[in-house]
Amino acid sequence: METAISAEGLRKRYAEHDVLAGIDLTVATGEVLGLLGPNGAGKTTIVRILATLLPFDSGKVTIAGFDLSKDKREIRRRIGLTGQYAAVDAILTGRENLRLIGVLLGLGRRKAHIRADELLEQFDLTAAADRPAKSYSGGMRRRLDLAASLVTTPTVLFLDEPTTGLDVTSRMLLWRMVREQVANGVSVLLTTQYLEEADQLADRIVVLDKGGLIAEGTPEELKRKVGGERLEVSVATEAELPAVVRAVGSASAEAPSVDEKAKLVSIPLVGGMNTLASITAELKAAAVEPVDFAIRRSSMDDVFLALTGQTVSAEGDTAADRRTAERQTPQGEAA
Amino acid sequence: MTETITNSCALIGRHIRHLTRTPEQLLSITLMPVVFVLVFGYLFGSAMKVPGGQSYQDYIMAGIFVQVVLGNMTLSSLGVISDLDNGLMDRFRSLPMSRSAVLIGRTTHDLILTVWCFVLMSGIGYLIGWRVHEGVWSMLGGFGLMLLLGFATSWAGALLGLTLRSAEAVNALGAVIVMPLSFLSNAFIPLDGLPGWMQAIAEWNPVSPVVLACRKLFGNATPDTAGHAFPMEHPIPMAVILSLAMLAIVVPLTIRAYERAATKK
Numbered sequence: 001m002e003t004a005i006s007a008e009g010l011r012k013r014y015a016e017h018d019v020l021a022g023i024d025l026t027v028a029t030g031e032v033l034g035l036l037g038p039n040g041a042g043k044t045t046i047v048r049i050l051a052t053l054l055p056f057d058s059g060k061v062t063i064a065g066f067d068l069s070k071d072k073r074e075i076r077r078r079i080g081l082t083g084q085y086a087a088v089d090a091i092l093t094g095r096e097n098l099r100l101i102g103v104l105l106g107l108g109r110r111k112a113h114i115r116a117d118e119l120l121e122q123f124d125l126t127a128a129a130d131r132p133a134k135s136y137s138g139g140m141r142r143r144l145d146l147a148a149s150l151v152t153t154p155t156v157l158f159l160d161e162p163t164t165g166l167d168v169t170s171r172m173l174l175w176r177m178v179r180e181q182v183a184n185g186v187s188v189l190l191t192t193q194y195l196e197e198a199d200q201l202a203d204r205i206v207v208l209d210k211g212g213l214i215a216e217g218t219p220e221e222l223k224r225k226v227g228g229e230r231l232e233v234s235v236a237t238e239a240e241l242p243a244v245v246r247a248v249g250s251a252s253a254e255a256p257s258v259d260e261k262a263k264l265v266s267i268p269l270v271g272g273m274n275t276l277a278s279i280t281a282e283l284k285a286a287a288v289e290p291v292d293f294a295i296r297r298s299s300m301d302d303v304f305l306a307l308t309g310q311t312v313s314a315e316g317d318t319a320a321d322r323r324t325a326e327r328q329t330p331q332g333e334a335a
Numbered sequence: 336m337t338e339t340i341t342n343s344c345a346l347i348g349r350h351i352r353h354l355t356r357t358p359e360q361l362l363s364i365t366l367m368p369v370v371f372v373l374v375f376g377y378l379f380g381s382a383m384k385v386p387g388g389q390s391y392q393d394y395i396m397a398g399i400f401v402q403v404v405l406g407n408m409t410l411s412s413l414g415v416i417s418d419l420d421n422g423l424m425d426r427f428r429s430l431p432m433s434r435s436a437v438l439i440g441r442t443t444h445d446l447i448l449t450v451w452c453f454v455l456m457s458g459i460g461y462l463i464g465w466r467v468h469e470g471v472w473s474m475l476g477g478f479g480l481m482l483l484l485g486f487a488t489s490w491a492g493a494l495l496g497l498t499l500r501s502a503e504a505v506n507a508l509g510a511v512i513v514m515p516l517s518f519l520s521n522a523f524i525p526l527d528g529l530p531g532w533m534q535a536i537a538e539w540n541p542v543s544p545v546v547l548a549c550r551k552l553f554g555n556a557t558p559d560t561a562g563h564a565f566p567m568e569h570p571i572p573m574a575v576i577l578s579l580a581m582l583a584i585v586v587p588l589t590i591r592a593y594e595r596a597a598t599k600k
Contacts, residue, residue: 048425052429079429083426087422089349090421091353091357092353096349096352100346105432106338106341
């Protein structure tokens with residue numbers, strides 16, 4: 001079996017509205033495909049269709065070699081699904097949750113118990129195994145949810161925004177556990193709003209906007225499309241902005257972009273250290289003391305912004321807001 | 336088939352665990368029927384006179400039992416909705432398991448709860464003066480009819496939950512459905528006092544033959560208070576037929592709704 005997931009011309013309509021307007025995508029065996037897009041782009045709809053939960057209107061889809069319109073049951077034997085919110089029974093303990101899934105899968109009591117213990121061990125939940133899941137932290141619940149989706153030992157795993165709302169440490173732990181699954185040969189379709197997550201986990205990324213795919217490539221390829229490093233200089237007062245524009249503008253052929261609200265000037269950085277040195281010299285000559293002087297590698301955020309003209313975060317956020325927010329969060333790409 | 340049974344048993348086990356771990360929920364489910372018995376049987380009973388000189392407690396108990404049975408509608412709806420809301424329904428639907436087990440698990444569990452309520456209510460009914468005047472088998476037959484209607488009501492509730500997908504909507508609509516079913520029947524009032532057209536509706540209300548059949552099987556029936564419409568003349572077979580007919584319609588619809596139940600986002 002060469003491809004884990006193959007979809008051709010996948011369409012889904014709700015009333016008069018195309019949610020998915022003919023999507024083509026493939027996930028090779030052992031590959032992690034990142035599906036990136038803003039809220040409402042259709043990411044979850046794709047996952048729900050591929051995970052046999054939602055009917056689709058047209059298109060040809062095979063998963064693990066089986067036709068989605070005919071062999072749902074065979075597909076269900078081979079997939080695991082981890083949803084946006086942790087789909088575990090909060091009243092049952094972690095162990096009982098996993099045992100229940102095992103029994104429902106027809107493993108039989110003994111095997112279901114053994115499998116549950118294995119997964120608890122693997123996902124670092126043994127100590128909490130006999131506590132009700134409602135007492136778990138967000139990260140533990142996600143881990144239990146991921147474990148629950150692996151009771152079948154699936155060959156194809158759907159991760160629908162697996163770390164939304166988690167803190168950095170829990171997110172990194174979950175990423176590690178996903179990577180372990182990939183190392184075992186599991187193919188993954190990952191949807192995420194966190195560009196960094198796609199960057200970290202995915203071999204290849206497709207970008208989805210308004211029900212259609214608008215870009216595809218490795219994280220590196222996509223970043224290259226948008227350009228390399230940028231220099232960003234922010235100052236304390238708006239009055240200082242023209243001086244900064246003059247200083248950085250001398251170093252680049254391109255006109256610097258100015259964000260007056262954030263009091264921030266940025267340009268694509270070419271020419272390395274010499275350019276930086278001349279810019280700092282000019283700033284000093286103009287007696288401007290920058291609040292921040294930073295080199296940013298282009299992140300997946302930039303890729304997304306460049307492709308869709310929209311940030312990934314909630315609508316109404318400006319790009320500048322997003323950048324400012326990013327500086328304050330440790331997981332951002334800020335320099 | 337074996338799969339459906341093992342799956343259903345596993346899910347019934349899940350619900351039973353919920354009950355033992357959240358006793359406050361069990362309490363809230365049992366409290367209502369107990370209050371019903373005390374209010375209708377004891378409080379009203381001291382003021383009401385039943386035609387034919389029979390005790391009001393004897394008359395009213397079947398009506399209170401059926402009230403609990405109709406309450407299964409909301410109970411099962413809310414259960415289904417909570418599984419939809421927390422994403423468990425998605426998990427179950429993505430597993431290669433029986434299509435009906437999740438629903439059988441839910442409705443059977445709600446049926447077990449009904450049995451528990453019946454036991455408790457019968458005890459309290461006995462204390463306030465309710466007596467069964469026929470044999471044990473006849474009494475069990477009466478409870479059996481109630482439970483059959485309760486099972487059908489549960490499935491209808493599951494269908495309602497899968498369709499509406501909102502606890503608020505279920506609470507609102509549930510009352511609108513259950514109230515006329517129980518009050519426009521012989522559950523609490525003798526039908527011969529009603530105006531003619533209303534009497535006709537009440538006689539053909541599926542709740543009425545079940546209540547009347549139970550009264551007969553409990554030995555609680557009042558002579559001559561039953562109407563003369565067909566369901567009132569043949570309450571026991573009609574109770575069975577109507578409940579089975581309801582199941583035959585609702586069960587396939589509910590399974591279909593389950594297969595299409597996408598968690599609301």
